[in-house]
Amino acid sequence: MGQGSIIGYEINEKTCQISYYNEEQLEPETLEADTDNYQIPLMIGKLRDTWAYGKEAKRLATVKEGFAVTRLLERSLAGEKIEFAEETYDAVWLLSKFVQMSLHAFPQIDGIVFSVPELTEELAQLLRGIAVRMGIDKQHIFIQDYKESFCNYLFYQPKELWQYDAALFCCDRNEIKAYMLRRLKAGLGGGKTTFVTVDEVASAHMKELAAVYPVLNEDKAREADSMFCRFIEGVFDKRIVSSVFLTGEGFDNNWYPKSLRVLCNGRRAFIGNNLYSKGACYTAYRKEYMHIENPVYLSESKLTDQITVNMRVNGQEMNYPIVSWGAQWYESNSQIEVLVDDLQEIDFHVESLVQGSVKTETISLDHLPKRAEYSTRLQIETLFLNEKTCKVTVKDAGFGEFFPATDFQEEKIIHLGGNDGKFSSLS
Structure with a gap:
């Protein structure tokens, strides 16, 4: 295994994020797209004969130079073709070009796991095909959803963080979803293996959140905080929760101080936006170096x-x-x-x-x-x-x-x- 040869690659319609296994630290490290920012815009562009991806492609779109393409996943799955000037590009080719450019810092990849919001067979085939064309052995390419990435991230944290249930709150700018990792009943598989699953336990659209961005509206923020607090209490009702994880751009602004106190009451809470790529990187490590995986995620x-x-x-x-x-x-x-x-x-x-x-x-x-x-x-x-x-x-x-x-x-x-x-x- 070489430095950076084990990759966790989170990808959704808007962004991608890359974590790689750091051999010195013995844990994943996330590639910075910018200072303290891990999100790479899922865009590819071209100005004259030069290709650009991520924030450089976004800049081309902003200044309206050359051309830039968004919605690469959706368009690839639909088999779209994109025309510019006298050129026609398959969306799959553009997505493949984007993935290849985003991984240019890793010349040798021994194993890769893609993490996606929701997994389908068609999406798995698409991403696996792209990785194979990059020269990665198909036996070392895996695709999983965010819930499984959450599980694999937790498997490598201290056991007390998932001794009981572990909660994951995901928030964009108008919706919050709550997930709960729980152990399945003991004794399955002869009792030698621990099995866990992740359930979506609640969700709520909160239009108040839209007013929190891009400038913090104090009145709306207090209202959103109160609603989130009630939402948390409903999720935690009659549950013993060891730890809480917050992820998503909706948690970027500190609009939820009251809710945070509830979250941290008797449990540890963590916030960050690289959980899925790190979880995928841990999965890649498990796939490469463990003959029998334990614990096992089921869905x-x-x-x-x-x-x-x-x-x-x-x-x-x-x-x-x-x-x-x-x-x-x-x-x-x-x-x-x-x-x-x-x-x-x-x-x-x-x-x-x-x-x-x-x-x-x-x-x-x-x-x-x-x-x-x-x-x-x-x-x-x-x-x-x-x-x-x-x-x-x-x-x-x-x-x-x-x-x-x-x-x-x-x-x-x-x-x-x-x-x-x-x-x-x-x-």
């Missing part, structure tokens, strides 16, 4: 089944997950290579959190050529056909020049249970 769209194979990893025998619970099914295609010795078959253990069951699927190795001890190398590949169907393929990978690969190949279709609306039963 309605996550896999609640895992597929494991018994093997020795770094001298330790374990049930190694080739499909992990808590992953998105469309991000769970994988390929690994293993050395085997005198095996007649490979057992794949399928464990369901919802059903509380474990079943075993077997692939026979009877037709695999016999070789000397530890000179049989197999490739195990998982390919999801849909959210409930995984095809596992075992191939002979050979052993260098000593034993060329043969045409041995066996497949097994494994049917997973999915949530079937039973996710709440895990609570």
Whole structure:
């Protein structure tokens, strides 16, 4: 791992933000777009033959020189084309150009996690495709939503901050949303793993907030503070909350002193606008360097089944997950290579959190050529056909020049249970 090779990349319709893993500090550090400002405007522009991105592209739009393009995510998903002078650009190409330019300070990227407000399969495919075109290995590209980024940020904070529930308040200039991280019931997965989820517990449109910006209106600020205070009390009702996190441009002005006192009453409170990119960076670190993730974040769209194979990893025998619970099914295609010795078959253990069951699927190795001890190398590949169907393929990978690969190949279709609306039963 090199300095800055692990990236957390927050992106939304307006801005992006980049955090990278600092090896010296052993934690993420956020790239400054300006002094004490981490937000990079999601804009790209061109003046004559020179491309610009972020604040420089925003300047082009302000002075009306060249051209500048906004709404890059929306336009890319819609497959739009943008015309300027005699040139036509695909919106996807422009977004890709923006991402590449914004990451110019990181020549080698070993792993990247994009953090987005709401995750869809189409958005995941878009961002993954951009990262692949940049030369990043597709096995090291992940996309998650803000809630999962919040979870992964907390996992690396002192345990007392999420001993009970942990609250996240997000505020733009007219709406506040409240989320709560909570642990799911103990004993899931044999009790060896901690599972958590994040619920949106409340939201409120507050038109008073609009008057707080850009100049602080004292009367409206006091009114907004009182409303926010009541909102907090409703969110915290009958809950034990260990910590509170505030994020979003709506908290930039200090209009909520009364609410802050309520937030800090018996709990620790934090404010900042780089939580999502840091959380994504922590996720990238976990994906790269942890064989088994614990704790695990679950949501309605996550896999609640895992597929494991018994093997020795770094001298330790374990049930190694080739499909992990808590992953998105469309991000769970994988390929690994293993050395085997005198095996007649490979057992794949399928464990369901919802059903509380474990079943075993077997692939026979009877037709695999016999070789000397530890000179049989197999490739195990998982390919999801849909959210409930995984095809596992075992191939002979050979052993260098000593034993060329043969045409041995066996497949097994494994049917997973999915949530079937039973996710709440895990609570």
